[in-house]
Amino acid sequence: MTDPLLPGPLWMVGCGHMGSAMLTGWLAAGVHPAHVTVIRPSGAPVAEGVRVLTDYPEDEVPAIVLLAMKPYQLDAVAPRLAPALDPRTILVSILAGVEAASLRARFAAPETIVKAMPNLPVALGKGVINLYAEGGAAADRNLATDLMMALGHAEWFEDEAAFQLAxxxxxxxxxxxxxxxxxxxxxxxxxxxxxxxxxxxxxxxxxxxxxxxxxxxxxxxxxxxxxxxxxxxxxxxxxxxxxxxxxxxxxxxxxxxxxxxxxxxxxxxxxxx
CATH class of the missing domain: 1.10.3730.10 (ProC C-terminal domain-like)
Known part of the structure; x- marks a missing residue:
């Protein structure tokens, strides 16, 4: 089945307050729940129709991966997640304070790494999402823009320091x-x-x-x-x-x-x- 916002499977690594708010906003915007997999240690359900696993799927390659756990968990997540990613996978991080260089040091495969900083009103489609990309093609940025615009207002920054302040x-x-x-x-x-x-x-x-x-x-x-x-x-x-x-x-x-x-x-x- 086709999806208006996703070119393929979306993996969400972690689903706390912000991740849950983003998921709520995406489902309301038309993302099909069957296209989303949440990986969380608890295995607790998140939304009807969304697959929840305690480990990374072996039956698919993700089109987009959203890092939505706590920043301090990055080093626990990276060794197992990195081998599952493809060069075409778009890696999106909402980890506060984690720079693009730190992400690239842990995830070598993806051509495109996007840093995103959303806020909680994304659950209502009224959020503000700041974006910064490290590498990748214009098409990947356009895809990330469309995905985030479904949650509210998306704003790109070419300078990572300005992104951080925003x-x-x-x-x-x-x-x-x-x-x-x-x-x-x-x-x-x-x-x-x-x-x-x-x-x-x-x-x-x-x-x-x-x-x-x-x-x-x-x-x-x-x-x-x-x-x-x-x-x-x-x-x-x-x-x-x-x-x-x-x-x-x-x-x-x-x-x-x-x-x-x-x-x-x-x-x-x-x-x-």
């Missing part, structure tokens, strides 16, 4: 946004609103505000200005956020801390080469 922004960013939603809800609760109601309102407000920002031709700064009437309630709150660039400095420090850890993880992977 991954910090969009990969870790949802967690920072979720924390801000929590802070809004708890802040309103501290002032007297029931906490469950405050969190519900904060979540709905962020969903609507994000949709407006994505659809508007105005910048985020201009949208904030339009919400804030002179001497009004919004302006009073913005003055607190803007004082001494408090919010901007806090966000920059947050992203810098995440990037520093990403660089450390890359160094750890290089040291194991």
């Amino acid at each position: 991954g910090v922004l969009t990969g870790a960013g949802p967690a920072f946004l979720f924390r801000f939603i929590e802070a809004l809800g708890k802040g309103a609760a501290a002032l007297g609103l029931p906490e469950d109601q405050a969190l519900l309102l904060a979540t709905a407000m962020v969903a609507g505000g994000g949709a407006l920002a994505a659809a508007s031709q105005d910048s985020a700064a201009e949208l904030a200005r339009k919400v804030a009437s002179p001497n009004g309630t919004t302006e009073a709150g913005l003055k607190v956020l803007d004082a001494d660039r408090a919010l901007f400095d806090l966000v920059e420090a947050t992203l810098a801390a995440a990037r520093t850890r990403s660089v450390e993880m890359a160094a750890e992977a290089r040291a194991r080469n």
